[in-house]
Amino acid sequence: MLNREKAQWMGCWNGVGGKIEVGETPLQSIIREVREETGIELAHAEFKGTVTWSVDDSYVGGMYAFIAELPETFDFFTPVKTVEGILDWKHMDWILHPENVGMANLKYFLRHLFDDPNTYDHCFIYRNGRVCDFISKPRK
Numbered sequence: 385m386l387n388r389e390k391a392q393w394m395g396c397w398n399g400v401g402g403k404i405e406v407g408e409t410p411l412q413s414i415i416r417e418v419r420e421e422t423g424i425e426l427a428h429a430e431f432k433g434t435v436t437w438s439v440d441d442s443y444v445g446g447m448y449a450f451i452a453e454l455p456e457t458f459d460f461f462t463p464v465k466t467v468e469g470i471l472d473w474k475h476m477d478w479i480l481h482p483e484n485v486g487m488a489n490l491k492y493f494l495r496h497l498f499d500d501p502n503t504y505d506h507c508f509i510y511r512n513g514r515v516c517d518f519i520s521k522p523r524k
Contacts, residue, residue: 387486389469399490437508
C-alpha cells in the first residue's frame with residue numbers, strides 16, 4: 385500500500401498506479417508504474433476490471449484494476465519513504481476494517497479483485513464529496 389503525498393487521496397492509503405503513457409497498454413502501464421513507485425519488477429499482472437467515478441453528476445475519471453503476486457521468498461522491507469509517499473505492507477483485515485478511515489475507497493471492491501475469478505466494472509458516484517452510490521457489475 386502507498387500512503388500518498390499528493391492529491392488525489394493525499395494522506396490516505398491506496399494501491400500503487402498512475403497514468404497510462406502514450407503508446408502503452410494498460411498492462412504495460414501498471415508494470416511500469418509499480419517499478420517506478422516501488423522498485424518491484426513484476427513479470428505479470430492480472431487484469432481485474434475497471435473503476436470509474438463521477439462527481440456531482442459529471443464523469444471525472446477511471447482506472448484499470450490489476451493484481452499481481454510476488455513469490456513468498458520475495459523480500460521487500462517496509463515502511464519505505466518514496467517520492468510518492470510511504471510504502472508499507474498491510475493485511476487485508478486492516479485495509480477492510482470498518483473503522484479504518486485512512487483508506488481510499490478500496491473497501492468497496494478489493495474483495496472482488498482477490499476473491500472472485502471474474503472481472504468487474506465498478507462505478508462510484510460522489511455527491512458533495514461523499515460516496516452516495518457504488519455499482520459493481522461483472523464484465524461480459
